[in-house]
Amino acid sequence: MGSQPDFSATASGQHDDEPHGGGIATRLNWLRAGVLGANDGIVSVAAIVVGVAGATTDIGTLLTATLAAVIGGAISMALGEYVSVSSSSDSQKALIAKETWELETMPEEELAELAAIYEAKGVSSATAQQVAKELTEHDALGAHLEAELGIDRHEVVSPWHAAFASFVAFIAGAALPALAILLPPEGLRVPIAFAATLMALAGTGGLGAYLGGARIMPAVVRVVLGGLLALVATYLIGSWLGAAGVV
Numbered sequence: 001m002g003s004q005p006d007f008s009a010t011a012s013g014q015h016d017d018e019p020h021g022g023g024i025a026t027r028l029n030w031l032r033a034g035v036l037g038a039n040d041g042i043v044s045v046a047a048i049v050v051g052v053a054g055a056t057t058d059i060g061t062l063l064t065a066t067l068a069a070v071i072g073g074a075i076s077m078a079l080g081e082y083v084s085v086s087s088s089s090d091s092q093k094a095l096i097a098k099e100t101w102e103l104e105t106m107p108e109e110e111l112a113e114l115a116a117i118y119e120a121k122g123v124s125s126a127t128a129q130q131v132a133k134e135l136t137e138h139d140a141l142g143a144h145l146e147a148e149l150g151i152d153r154h155e156v157v158s159p160w161h162a163a164f165a166s167f168v169a170f171i172a173g174a175a176l177p178a179l180a181i182l183l184p185p186e187g188l189r190v191p192i193a194f195a196a197t198l199m200a201l202a203g204t205g206g207l208g209a210y211l212g213g214a215r216i217m218p219a220v221v222r223v224v225l226g227g228l229l230a231l232v233a234t235y236l237i238g239s240w241l242g243a244a245g246v247v
Contacts, residue, residue, distance in 0.1 A: 031211050033162075034169040037077060039204040039223065041173025045069045046197040047230040049181040053190050054238025055246075059182070062189075066178045074170040082163035089159055095149055096141075103140050110144060111136055117147045176200050194231055201227040 048069040052062055103110050115132035119125055135143035145151040180196040181189050205223030209216045 035208040037169030038173030041170035045174040046177035047234045051234030051238035054235040055242035070174045077170045078163040078167035081166035082159045085162040086159040
């Protein structure tokens with residue numbers, strides 16, 4: 001028989017191969033958000049610059065379109081993230097303030113409520129009462145926020161931090177197609193931009209799937225096919241406009 005994996009816990013009751021550190025879910029969410037932001041930067045900027053390259057070979061026009069796509073897209077992403085996270089953050093802060101007020105004005109009712117939550121999960125009444133009492137003595141607000149609302153007051157995301165992270169992620173993703181369309185010789189710009197963009201999308205698609213615990217290959221295929229569709233569509237439109245003399 002082959003050797004069996006060792007699932008024994010350490011002295012602290014934790015397995016070595018499992019992440020038990022505080023804030024792991026938040027860090028993974030930030031990583032996934034960063035990957036998605038980079039993916040948006042890759043697709044949106046690549047589609048724009050390839051479309052313009054299909055219409056004209058003028059480097060000044062390409063440079064202008066590239067800078068506009070990168071800067072405009074990054075600011076748009078940052079603003080969208082700021083508005084979204086601000087709404088979520090305001091809601092969380094309001095709930096924390098409400099729970100703080102309830103603990104100050106009706107501590108006995110809140111203790112009973114906390115015990116009832118654990119009892120509803122299958123814990124015996126006596127044990128639920130003891131757990132609620134000990135958690136309240138240790139950190140009443142934290143215990144109630146986690147049990148009732150699923151909130152960690154130390155992990156309320158800053159809208160400014162989210163906006164900055166989104167801005168940086170978009171710029172990082174947009175840099176590759178921008179350089180791929182501007183640096184190569186005229187005849188190789190579009191093929192290199194296509195190849196670089198699709199390889200980058202494969203990377204971000206695979207990383208996003210890995211971080212989310214999903215199957216990697218289907219995610220890579222989806223994002224690459226989607227990116228290819230966007231590139232082909234904008235290039236064909238740009239080529240048609242260029243041939244028609246619009247540009």
